Amino acid sequence: MRVVDAIVVGAGPAGLATSAALTARGVEHEVLESARVGESWRGRWDSFRLNTPGLINPMLGPLGDDEYSTRDEVVQRLDLLAEPCPVRTGTPVTELEPSDGHLLLTTSAGPVRTRAVVAATGGENVPRVPPGAASLPRDVAQRAVGTYRSPDELPDGGVLVVGSGQSGVQVVDDLLRAGRRVLLATSAVGRLPTPYRGRSMVAWLIAAGFFDQRPEDVPLALQRMPNPLLAPGGHGPDLRALARDGVTLLGRATAVDGTRIRLDGSARANVAAGETFAQMVRVLADEVITRLGVDAPPAEPDADLPWDVDDRDEIDLRREGVTSVVWCAGMRGSHAWLPASALDPDGRPLQSHGRSPVPGVLLMGLRWMTRRGSGNFVGMPHDAATVADEVVRHLGR
Numbered sequence: 001m002r003v004v005d006a007i008v009v010g011a012g013p014a015g016l017a018t019s020a021a022l023t024a025r026g027v028e029h030e031v032l033e034s035a036r037v038g039e040s041w042r043g044r045w046d047s048f049r050l051n052t053p054g055l056i057n058p059m060l061g062p063l064g065d066d067e068y069s070t071r072d073e074v075v076q077r078l079d080l081l082a083e084p085c086p087v088r089t090g091t092p093v094t095e096l097e098p099s100d101g102h103l104l105l106t107t108s109a110g111p112v113r114t115r116a117v118v119a120a121t122g123g124e125n126v127p128r129v130p131p132g133a134a135s136l137p138r139d140v141a142q143r144a145v146g147t148y149r150s151p152d153e154l155p156d157g158g159v160l161v162v163g164s165g166q167s168g169v170q171v172v173d174d175l176l177r178a179g180r181r182v183l184l185a186t187s188a189v190g191r192l193p194t195p196y197r198g199r200s201m202v203a204w205l206i207a208a209g210f211f212d213q214r215p216e217d218v219p220l221a222l223q224r225m226p227n228p229l230l231a232p233g234g235h236g237p238d239l240r241a242l243a244r245d246g247v248t249l250l251g252r253a254t255a256v257d258g259t260r261i262r263l264d265g266s267a268r269a270n271v272a273a274g275e276t277f278a279q280m281v282r283v284l285a286d287e288v289i290t291r292l293g294v295d296a297p298p299a300e301p302d303a304d305l306p307w308d309v310d311d312r313d314e315i316d317l318r319r320e321g322v323t324s325v326v327w328c329a330g331m332r333g334s335h336a337w338l339p340a341s342a343l344d345p346d347g348r349p350l351q352s353h354g355r356s357p358v359p360g361v362l363l364m365g366l367r368w369m370t371r372r373g374s375g376n377f378v379g380m381p382h383d384a385a386t387v388a389d390e391v392v393r394h395l396g397r
Contacts, residue, residue, distance in 0.1 A: 004030050006116040006391050007105060009337075011037045011087050013078060014365025015120035017059060017380040019085040021388035027395065031085055032107060034092035038078035040125040044071040046150045047174045049232035051166055053202060056211070056378040066200065068232040093337050096361070103360050116391045119338060119349065119356075120364040123375060124331035132256030133327065140259070140317060141324040145171075148326050151178035157323030158183060160261065160315075162253045164270065165189050165226045168328035169237040176245055183315070183322065184242065185253040185263065186270040187329075190228035190277025191238060196285055197296040202230065204285035207292065211373035223368045226330070228277055239271045243307040250310050253329075259317040267309035333366070354387045360394055362387045 006022060008015045011033035022029045036042065048071040054063025060077045063069065069077070088109070095106040096117060105112040127144035136142060141154055145167040151159075151174060158181040161172050165187065175182050194201035205211065215223060230237075243249050251266040282299065289296045317325075335342075335349050342358045344350055351363040353370050364387055366375055373379025 001111045001113055003113045004028060005114065005395060006030075006118070007032060007103075007112060007114045008118045008120055008364075009093050009105075010120035010122065010365070011082060011085070011089065012040060012120065012122055012125075012365065013038070013059065013081075013377060014122060014375075014380055014384070015118070016078065016081045016085055017384035018118050018120055018364050018387055019087070020081070021381075021384040022391060023084070025388050025392050027388070027391055029086065030112075031082075031087040032091045032093055032105075032112075033087055033089045036089055037082040037087060038075050040122065040146075041071060041074050041078065043146045045145075045148050045171065045174065046071070047177075048170065050074065050377075051170070051230045051232055052376065052378070053200060055200070056202060056206065056373075056376070059377050059381050065203075095337055097339055098358060098360075114360075116360045116362070116394050118362045118364055118387055118391065119335065121334050123333040123348075123366040126332050126334050127327060128330045128332055129327045130253075130256060130329065133325075135256055135258055136317075136325065137259060140322070142327065143324070144327040145331070151175050151180055154180075154324040157181075158321045159324045159326060160185065160317065160320075160322045161326045161328055163187055163328035163330065164239060165328060165330065166230075169242070170232070171326055171328055172242060172247060173237075176242075176247070181246070181321070183248040183250060183310075183320065184239075185250045185261070186239060186267050187226070187252050188266070188270045188273035189226045190280075191274040192228050192230045192281060193238075193278045193302075194230065196282065197289060197299050199296070201281060201285060204288050205281065208284050208288045210281075210284065211371065211376075211378055213372040214370070215368045218368075218372070227367075228281070238302075239274055240302075240305075240307040243309065244305050248310050249308075250312070250315065260314055261317065262314050263312060265311050265313050267311065271309065354383060355390060362390055 006027050006029035008018050008031040011031050019031050049068045054067035055065040091107050091109050093105050093107050097104050103114050103117050127146045159175050160183045161168050162185040192201045249267045251263040254264050255262040342356045349363050350357050354362050370383050374383050
């Protein structure tokens with residue numbers, strides 16, 4: 001049995017940031033990765049780009065402020081970050097259990113005994129697919145955000161995209177560029193109107209301290225809302241603009257019964273929710289501009305073009321000519337290997353500022369772990385330092 005002071009599980013950006021922080025503090029450790037470095041990023045679709053600019057992705061290395069990295073560029077930079085780290089790839093961890101004041105990990109390479117474990121397997125790397133998806137006929141192609149690659153792999157015909165979060169709007173754009181007919185089952189997601197008054201909205205939000213908001217300062221319901229929409233290239237995706245481009249906007253999908261998809265008729269309300277958030281961040285940016293005395297141009301009004309939604313409570317895929325469904329209905333983490341005492345009834349890890357209820361177990365890569373920027377490249381170095389300091393304290397150094 002191997003014995004190591006600390007183990008980091010997961011070699012994505014959260015795990016690599018943690019490894020760098022532990023190394024800086026002189027902590028002996030290993031990083032165990034079930035597949036390859038940055039495996040979940042390797043599974044993104046072909047046209048994928050980060051929806052955040054280089055301005056807030058400094059952990060990836062030198063990037064232009066307005067640079068939006070591709071999938072392959074992100075993977076290459078993660079490989080570079082991993083080079084100095086003690087990573088063991090192809091080593092999945094299947095169980096963790098406390099044992100005589102230590103922690104015992106069951107891995108494909110045998111048991112490992114350690115005093116501290118950092119779970120950095122991420123909070124959003126397993127696509128959510130509703131149980132009813134199994135009732136779709138076999139001739140309807142199904143993909144999720146982890147298996148969709150490009151429009152070319154889908155059969156001819158219309159495509160239903162379920163979910164209008166970050167992944168959904170990028171996939172819709174990919175399909176539109178290929179000339180496909182698209183139906184979009186929407187959800188209530190805020191949007192970032194950008195550029196705004198001469199700069200990226202992200203730049204104004206950084207100046208406003210938006211990404212530094214702490215979980216204790218924000219209601220739990222707000223923390224659980226999807227991240228606001230921001231498209232690669234610095235242009236804020238707008239459901240109204242998608243409708244103008246020919247996308248059929250539907251309400252949220254609530255059930256699947258064969259070729260019938262039941263909907264809740266919320267499309268108009270979902271568009272309104274996005275615009276309410278957009279107005280909130282405009283006000284926030286205006287306040288920053290005034291407070292800092294920035295000489296910024298006036299805001300430009302949105303283009304006033306006609307758009308509409310489809311209020312039906314059900315569609316039939318056959319009648320609509322839909323031959324493919326792409327599920328972009330959110331993601332969940334993969335934490336089943338943690339002990340039950342570390343998880344809530346829904347299987348989400350319990351934590352407070354990265355500390356688990358299980359002594360010696362810490363979390364990384366989760367949204368709202370220490371602040372709004374947690375779970376994103378902008379916040380991971382800060383969170384990694386926090387977690388590494390906790391490891392040092394736990395080890396009694």
